[in-house]
Amino acid sequence: MEYIIEMLNIRKEFSGIVANDNITLQVKPGEIHALLGENGAGKSTLMSVLFGLYKPDAGMIKVKGKEVKITSPNIANDLGIGMVHQHFKLVHNFTVTENIILGIERVRGGKIDIASASKRIKELSDRYKLSVDPDAVIEDITVGMQQRVEILKMLYRDSEILIFDEPTAVLTPQEINELIAVMKNMAAEGKTIIVITHKLKEIKAVADRCTVIRKGKSIATVNVAETSEAKMAELMVGRQVSFKVDKAPAKYGKEVFKIEDLKVMGNRGIQAVKGINLSVSAGEILGVAGIEGNGQTELIEAITGLRNIESGKITINGVDITRMSVRQRNEAGVGHIPEDRHKYGLVLDFSLEDNMVLENYYREPFSKGGILNREKIHSYADELIKQFDVRSALGGLTKARSMSGGNQQKAIIAREIDRSPEVLIVAQPTRGLDVGAIEYIHKRLIEERDKGKTILLFSLELDEILNLSDRIAVIYEGEIVGIVDADKTDENELGLMMAGGGRNSHA
Structure with a gap:
């Protein structure tokens, strides 16, 4: 046989x-x-x-x-x-x-x-x-x-x-x-x-x-x-793919995003984020590396308004957003590519085009006087679908639920990157994506950085963290155990720090 x-x-x-x-x-x-x-x-x-x-x-x-x-x-x-x-x-x-x-x-x-x-x-x-x-x-x-x-x-x-x-x-x-x-x-x-x-x-x-x-x-x-x-x-x-991310050195601008002494409870009533301090500048990608379950999810949810904060402060351009609602944070300049695309990224029974305007549907040109402008929503979604190569059976009219996981992910990334927010919280952006799509998403994130935007990148893929980040903060048991320059470290050193060992200096 x-x-x-x-x-x-x-x-x-x-x-x-x-x-x-x-x-x-x-x-x-x-x-x-x-x-x-x-x-x-x-x-x-x-x-x-x-x-x-x-x-x-x-x-x-x-x-x-x-x-x-x-x-x-x-x-x-x-x-x-x-x-x-x-x-x-x-x-x-x-x-x-x-x-x-x-x-x-x-x-x-x-x-x-x-x-x-x-x-x-x-x-x-x-x-x-x-x-x-x-x-x-x-x-x-x-x-x-x-x-x-x-x-x-x-x-x-x-x-x-x-x-x-x-x-x-x-x-x-x-x-x-x-x-x-x-x-x-x-x-x-x-x-x-x-x-x-x-x-x-x-x-x-x-x-x-x-x-x-x-x-x-x-x-x-x-x-x-x-x-x-x-x-x-x-x-x-069907073509040659580059595995290396092409990027010029970061041009750091003013401090845009700041977290001070942030404490957040986890689901089991135990503190998951233990007094974290972080500061990220305009024109910078700060990668957060860590083994899953070390407080990353709680930190992301606290920043984006999905989880209550026990104590501490979060500011964007000096504006305190700690107690703001999710929509107020969006309007203050926070964008979010969530790690759980089904729970927080999409309304699975909505069409693809309605998912594309979830954060803007109440504003012109998508609606006026409370009435949706279907034509504008349709043409906007079509443009993003083309640009990000989101594949689906019926274009913008496809139900999000019926799309493959990778195409659902591309749709979320298209929506968030196109809004070009001041601060983009990016969690597992290329989970479930193929090399061609990864190459394109990485390019777009670098473009946002080069426009002077601020990006906080959470990823379990060490290659991705090393390739995209300018600086890398390592999180272990709810604390930042070190911050290093991406071009001065490697997988081994990061792996050691992620397991609770290695250098402990705050760069």
């Missing part, structure tokens, strides 16, 4: 949009096979066809050389195919064990046999070095740990073929390294893994072969060891 999975000439269309256009994917047993493509290229659609969530309009699927019809995830499971989705499918107030056995519970003496399930989960967890506590409740564990629960769900069902959809989108650098080790362990045990991603560094670290999809068509399948990151990027985007 040369191939364990064959998807031959698969076509899938959604209301006139061809997501998969005659795609062929062939996966060998025991390999880690990457599926690479831009946002909206059709990767997740193809895997949803393999997992039985969508029915293909044409084409054939073979598993272990036999043609199969996969009409539901249950049939996929029976064929030994499991999938970890980008947005996890877990019940938050259930334990790890309860989530894993959901739908295939074994009953003993009239009761669900939790004890033997828990024992088997512990064995699987040890065997694949997943270190998961079977009795922990999902809402109490980290995102990285939740992902391991999803992996255990597949292993518990004896899946031989494991599909990972953007598995590292929400992980810290350390968790990514751990996940790569887990995948290699599973492949060594004879499992076959398909990884949907557009992170080239990770493909190089983990995959044997890689199939590239562009605009719904399969472009090439390459051996990863023999193919450079630049070549894979070119196959994916």
Whole structure:
């Protein structure tokens, strides 16, 4: 058997949009096979066809050389195919064990046999070095740990073929390294893994072969060891991509944004931000680096008006915004690209064009005397959609919910950058974006800096922090443990500071 999975000439269309256009994917047993493509290229659609969530309009699927019809995830499971989705499918107030056995519970003496399930989960967890506590409740564990629960769900069902959809989108650098080790362990045990991603560094670290999809068509399948990151990027985007951010040295202007002795409570009633002081100038990007969960989210929410401040002060150009509402902060010059695009970035059931004017709809030219000017909203949204290459089925009339995650992200960035606020709070701006889109977003952020705007950048991607920032503040357990010049530091030093060690000087 040369191939364990064959998807031959698969076509899938959604209301006139061809997501998969005659795609062929062939996966060998025991390999880690990457599926690479831009946002909206059709990767997740193809895997949803393999997992039985969508029915293909044409084409054939073979598993272990036999043609199969996969009409539901249950049939996929029976064929030994499991999938970890980008947005996890877990019940938050259930334990790890309860989530894993959901739908295939074994009953003993009239009761669900939790004890033997828990024992088997512990064995699987040890065997694949997943270190998961079977009795922990999902809402109490980290995102990285939740992902391991999803992996255990597949292993518990004896899946031989494991599909990972953007598995590292929400992980810290350390968790990514751990996940790569887990995948290699599973492949060594004879499992076959398909990884949907557009992170080239990770493909190089983990995959044997890689199939590239562009605009719904399969472009090439390459051996990863023999193919450079630049070549894979070119196959994916259709042109050469620059990984280096071109920027002139910063021209620091006056101090624009200032945080003084800021204290903020976290969700569990414990102080998450402990007396932070920061000052950012016009024409500067200050990067904030830290391992997830060290107070970044609470700090962002306090600055943007989404969380109450216990004590301290925030000013823009000397104006105190500490107690202002979100709209007042917007009008005082704060822009915000949020880390949770669904919760704070978009109204998912609004059209794309209505999302583009969420912060300005009550002003001219978008409305007059309380009546919306549809024509102006439509043409404004169209212009931004073109400029930022936001891809969707019906242009500005598309519902935000139906767009791919990467295109939702581009829409938010388009709206915030186009407003060109005095101070832009940017959180995980390129999460879930492909290299072509990342290159463009970075260019636009540098342009804002060069216009004399002030940018505070929060990112878990150290490359991004080092590439874009002029200065870098490192946050650890709710405190700033050091501020360094970006051109005088490296990943190792930042990593050390992020773990609570390293230099402690305030530049």
